[in-house]
Amino acid sequence: MLPLGDLEKKVMEALWDSPDALTAIDLRDRLSGQKGSRELAQTTVLTVLSRLEDKGYVTRARDSRPHRYRPVTTRANFMAELMHDVLGAARDREAVLARFVGGVSEDDAAALRRILAGR
Amino acid sequence: MIGAAALLGLLAVALAWPVPVFLASASWPSRSPATALVLWQAIALAGALSMIGALLMFGLAPFGDNLVHGLQAFLGSLGDGTLPPGAHFIQLFALSAALLLGLHLALNLAATVYTAERSRRRHRELVALLSSPYPEQPRTRLLDYDAPVAYCLPGTVRSMTVLSAGLIQLLTPEQLRAVIEHERAHATQRHDLVLIAFRAWRAALPWFPVANLAGEAVATLVELLADDRARRVVSDRDLADAIRLVRDGLSAGDATIGASEFEAEGPASAVRIARLDGRVRPLEPWVSALVVAFASALLAVPTTLLLLPAL
Structure with a gap:
């Protein structure tokens, strides 16, 4: 079964x-x-x-x-809900799942410039 | 005890502001993410310990000459309703603050874990209904979705890796393997536990810049750690190309979700690519050792101050 x-x-x-x-x-x-x-x-x-x-x-x-x-709703709507968890700007996403690329703030751009400058 | 309370207070202030600001602006963490992660955790733990400890030691000072005697005498006072000489309203205020702060941190952690678990359960149900098993990879699911998406859904008992059809189409088998290894590293190294602890800390102390700085730094560090884990079995080139392709593929946009709330390019991916391209030197081992020693000292100092007899 x-x-x-x-x-x-x-x-x-x-x-x-x-x-x-x-x-x-x-x-x-x-x-x-x-x-x-x-x-x-x-x-x-x-x-x-x-x-x-x-x-x-x-x-x-x-x-x-x-x-x-x-x-309750269409397959496409359930898929949209799922993708909203993954790709949307939900504030607590980092606590829920770990995405391969994305989800970072402005500050990291500055961090990168420093890292590359200080090598 | 007043001396110990004062030192703990100083340490708490240092760990709440200058130390994290300094660390967040340093360039070495991407050269050794594991070391940096240890240091951030030590800062968070030692910070909470010294904050609560300072209030506790100050409040208990009139009751005894160390933490244990002070607590015993204080509980005795609660029983018979009399205060020892030298105990003022301000000490009771400090004790209540210590208690409330401890409860506040604990409740926030519990609430954050509960909320995340609830979101994950719903998410896991949706994945189960909308995906099919990905052949030959255990605990990996395939979503019939056009945008290139890969993520790890961690769980207390089981975790899973979710890939989209768009991703499979975009990447070569080697690049795909690099993505899967990266996501699996998040699960095996339990990055979710670290992230959730910092998330809770951020929720508990929103007015402290330290909590925000730490949360962002830690989120980036776990990505670097997962990359390093994946690099053991896949080539740097494949992983870097996968990051580039997925980033560019996502930037192209997505019709299901409005462009305004869509967040694609992340500078963390640029840091990751720079490392994989060999543009970031690993940290010298002796520097790492020094940082770990500093992190241990950060934890040892408040613990010693709390447990030492009268200072």
């Missing part, structure tokens, strides 16, 4: 790819139909959906039975 994290990703992808909100049964059928994946129990899909709902990635329409789930 897939780790829960991978299943969450597959469920999200199925929801993003679908124009309409989906029920757990729809999702089970779509995921089970995928190449290389085993038969999924509907309870597993429901567990994954409730985890995703708790974390704020999907919502469900409460007026219909069975419940229909949809992503």
Whole structure:
């Protein structure tokens, strides 16, 4: 069986790819139909959906039975949020992640001139 | 004890202003980032220790002739509600200030760690949903994103390296390996712990120039350290080229995020390239040894002053 994290990703992808909100049964059928994946129990899909709902990635329409789930926002918007953490001017970024290039102040320009002058 | 309190106070002032200003303007740290990082940590620790220690020693002076006796007598006084002769309001004020300052620093550290962990958890979830595993590299994820981006997301239990499709397209396999080694060095050397401690210090003492200077200096130093670690397995040329390419690629801009809040070129990358091009000499070993000895002395002096019997 897939780790829960991978299943969450597959469920999200199925929801993003679908124009309409989906029920757990729809999702089970779509995921089970995928190449290389085993038969999924509907309870597993429901567990994954409730985890995703708790974390704020999907919502469900409460007026219909069975419940229909949809992503809170598009894949592109989630990607933008992610990239904002990485590339945006968030003040606490250095405490959160270490980027390969960037995130430095004016003072370093002066520091560089001194270093190169004093060699 | 008054003598020790006065010396600690002097040390606290020196470490809060002239020493960090002097160090921040020195040119040698990029020649030996590890040594400089040791010194910055010693300055921060010794500074906090002498600040709190000075207040504590001054406040406890009427209660006893050293820290332990003073504390015991003070707790006794709290119990029976009487003050020894020579104890004034000002001593109680100093003791309260010591207590509040200690709590303030500890709470800020806890809050900073908590906030960063929360941001990281959300970020890790998003990466898990939006990326795929990068083949043949453990704990490395690939984001389908055009801008050339690479970063390390540290964690208390697990850390991961995240690369973008744009980066893979931009770099040769050797340059890509240099980037991965650099990011992995951040994780294995636990740079996040140093950065978060200085971040907390900055949050706790925003009005002290020292905290800002130290925070910026330390952020640059860990980049240099990660470069040095990567250089053990990749060539200087590949790493320098990777830095140039990613910097220029990022400067080209990004449509997802507004240009105004987009921050690309960092002078730290220029320092890094200068080192990799061989334009910065490493520090002589005896100078490094001297600096480390100075850092140890910085820590030993306030500790001794605090523990010494009456001075």
